[in-house]
Amino acid sequence: MSSLKILIPVKRVIDHAIRPRVNRAQTAVETANVKMSMNPFCAIAMEEAVRLREILKENVSEIIAVSAGPAKSADILRTAMGMGADRSILIETDQELEPLAVAKLLKKLVQDEGCNLVILGKQAIDDDCSQTGQMLAGLLNWPQCTCAAKVEFKDDKFRVTREIDGGQEIIAANVPLIITTDLRLNEPRLVSLPNIMKAKKKPIKSIKAEDLGIDIYPRLKTIKVTEPPARKGGAKVKNVDELISRLKEVGAIQ
Amino acid sequence: MITARYVSVLCKPKTASRFAATLAFLEHQHSLFNPASLSALTAACSLKHPVTVLVTGSQAGNIAKQAVNLEGVAKILCVEDSQYDKGLPENLANLLVQVIKTGNFSHVFSAHSATGKNVMPRVSALLDVQQLSDITAILDDNTFTRPIYAGNAILTTQSQDPIKVITVRATSFTAAKPGDSQASVEHIQSPQSSQQSEWISENLAFTERPDLGSASRVVSGGRAVKTKDNFDKVIVPLADALGAAIGASRAAVDAGYADNSLQVGQTGKIVAPELYIAVGISGAIQHLAGMKDSKTIVAINKDADAPIFQISLPIPYIHVACTDLEYVADFGLVADLFEAVPELTEKLKS
Numbered sequence: 001m002s003s004l005k006i007l008i009p010v011k012r013v014i015d016h017a018i019r020p021r022v023n024r025a026q027t028a029v030e031t032a033n034v035k036m037s038m039n040p041f042c043a044i045a046m047e048e049a050v051r052l053r054e055i056l057k058e059n060v061s062e063i064i065a066v067s068a069g070p071a072k073s074a075d076i077l078r079t080a081m082g083m084g085a086d087r088s089i090l091i092e093t094d095q096e097l098e099p100l101a102v103a104k105l106l107k108k109l110v111q112d113e114g115c116n117l118v119i120l121g122k123q124a125i126d127d128d129c130s131q132t133g134q135m136l137a138g139l140l141n142w143p144q145c146t147c148a149a150k151v152e153f154k155d156d157k158f159r160v161t162r163e164i165d166g167g168q169e170i171i172a173a174n175v176p177l178i179i180t181t182d183l184r185l186n187e188p189r190l191v192s193l194p195n196i197m198k199a200k201k202k203p204i205k206s207i208k209a210e211d212l213g214i215d216i217y218p219r220l221k222t223i224k225v226t227e228p229p230a231r232k233g234g235a236k237v238k239n240v241d242e243l244i245s246r247l248k249e250v251g252a253i254q
Numbered sequence: 255m256i257t258a259r260y261v262s263v264l265c266k267p268k269t270a271s272r273f274a275a276t277l278a279f280l281e282h283q284h285s286l287f288n289p290a291s292l293s294a295l296t297a298a299c300s301l302k303h304p305v306t307v308l309v310t311g312s313q314a315g316n317i318a319k320q321a322v323n324l325e326g327v328a329k330i331l332c333v334e335d336s337q338y339d340k341g342l343p344e345n346l347a348n349l350l351v352q353v354i355k356t357g358n359f360s361h362v363f364s365a366h367s368a369t370g371k372n373v374m375p376r377v378s379a380l381l382d383v384q385q386l387s388d389i390t391a392i393l394d395d396n397t398f399t400r401p402i403y404a405g406n407a408i409l410t411t412q413s414q415d416p417i418k419v420i421t422v423r424a425t426s427f428t429a430a431k432p433g434d435s436q437a438s439v440e441h442i443q444s445p446q447s448s449q450q451s452e453w454i455s456e457n458l459a460f461t462e463r464p465d466l467g468s469a470s471r472v473v474s475g476g477r478a479v480k481t482k483d484n485f486d487k488v489i490v491p492l493a494d495a496l497g498a499a500i501g502a503s504r505a506a507v508d509a510g511y512a513d514n515s516l517q518v519g520q521t522g523k524i525v526a527p528e529l530y531i532a533v534g535i536s537g538a539i540q541h542l543a544g545m546k547d548s549k550t551i552v553a554i555n556k557d558a559d560a561p562i563f564q565i566s567l568p569i570p571y572i573h574v575a576c577t578d579l580e581y582v583a584d585f586g587l588v589a590d591l592f593e594a595v596p597e598l599t600e601k602l603k604s
Binding site for chain 2: 014016017019020022029098099100103122123125126127128129130131132133134135136137138139142143144145146147149159163164165166167168169170171172173182183184218219220221222223224225226227228231234235236237239240241243244246247250252253
């Protein structure tokens with residue numbers, strides 16, 4: 001088999017357990033003084049790369065983590081390296097990045113670094129777009145296996161079990177390949193203290209997005225961000241009989 | 255005339271076309287339209303441009319015949335080719351790009367389904383446009399709303415791109431219905447299969463129950479159900495009594511009580527039935543994201559403080575009195591689910 005050079009894009013997002021708040025000006029969700037973490041799906045991607053190396057040994061030549069965003073994204077790159085990435089690249093920008101822009105930046109990096117496998121999360125839990133991996137596959141003209149629940153390497157090919165509406169399907173494809181991760185692909189490991197210390201010695205190369213010569217200017221303009229309409233009413237009922245009669249009152253059952 | 259128009263747009267890809275035209279990609283399964291696709295078609299028709307529908311696959315001819323009188327459809331493009339049967343994104347994206355460029359479409363709609371999510375971003379990238387995912391409303395030709403942060407915020411966004419590639423949240427639009435229109439059918443040739451990936455097999459959960467995504471009633475079980483046996487003994491009979499689809503929280507799916515495809519939430523199915531009954535579900539943000547647009551929500555939980563009963567709404571900067579609570583459940587029953595649910599099931603049956 002050709003040796004695998006794996007790129008793992010990771011995104012820094014508001015921690016999944018935090019309930020986001022719209023800012024007062026209704027221009028965005030408040031991120032100042034809010035706990036930020038690695039997007040959960042990206043952690044699954046990182047874990048899968050490490051597991052591939054555990055199985056395929058020296059056939060995985062390198063695992064590179066990359067993040068595009070503000071300087072603070074270095075924090076999650078350290079986490080990625082603590083999990084097992086060999087080195088990382090920070091594409092620094094304060095520009096709000098859309099999936100198309102991220103995909104273009106990643107394409108440049110894939111080509112510069114000569115990677116042949118990119119594993120991404122299936123979606124970021126902030127913008128909920130679910131686009132970047134597919135876009136990158138399109139830009140590179142590579143095959144894509146999205147929403148992976150299981151990744152196997154057999155007969156020089158990847159066999160990816162995908163979560164689809166109503167069940168699962170299996171797709172086979174060769175590298176170069178894009179895979180995006182679903183929730184049940186694996187359970188990301190916790191980073192041990194010795195690995196945190198080791199990660200501190202691993203290099204983070206910082207590049208300014210602007211220096212890559214790629215148009216990352218947003219195509220979408222935010223008009224406003226609002227709280228969803230609140231549900232009103234709501235009450236506790238004493239017992240099953242009251243529940244049934246209330247449901248009949250509102251016409252939810254006959 | 256059409257050729258001239260096509261060429262002028264090719265020369266100036268960044269300028270918006272004067273001629274707006276909409277393409278809707280319609281999925282089908284077992285000779286039936288995918289209900290989510292029919293919702294996407296309704297969204298497509300709401301723009302009041304001529305709507306062309308694309309149907310693909312070895313059964314495309316039969317499906318095209320059924321589509322001719324769908325309300326609002328002017329034309330059907332039919333690509334009868336088995337390479338599209340399993341929705342392989344490499345093949346489908348190439349076809350869609352060819353169709354969009356040839357037809358000079360300004361808007362392209364698809365359901366935010368497994369296939370739509372897989373294919374449309376690839377199409378967007380090939381067209382060099384930023385996709386709009388999972389839209390819930392259309393304000394005008396360029397302006398759309400979509401939920402972000404697991405539905406905790408609603409984004410109104412305006413596209414500056416010449417082509418809008420859009421996936422639609424099915425529960426936000428009614429399904430398109432047959433009307434008295436008579437669309438023309440055009441059979442077109444497909445590009446060569448890319449052969450980049452190969453479909454091996456599938457394992458689909460077949461069920462007599464209503465489809466989770468479009469059911470009018472949903473009964474969901476969570477972690478507190480404790481075992482798969484209990485799930486089958488407690489949740490399934492209640493769903494049967496109501497003619498409801500079955501859903502599950504992530505915890506229940508992870509623990510193997512229910513199939514993955516039944517997960518309701520940010521990363522699973524988004525449902526908005528008339529009646530949603532959450533049994534033994536605490537109500538994590540990610541679960542609420544998938545069901546809080548249901549018309550009536552019932553929660554049955556032993557824990558009176560479970561967030562499913564109520565979520566406090568502490569808006570930052572403003573002191574919120576205890577009375578300002580956002581209730582998720584319209585009707586909450588604090589009870590042991592193993593007693594309350596069988597009782598409810600029995601009383602509904604009689």
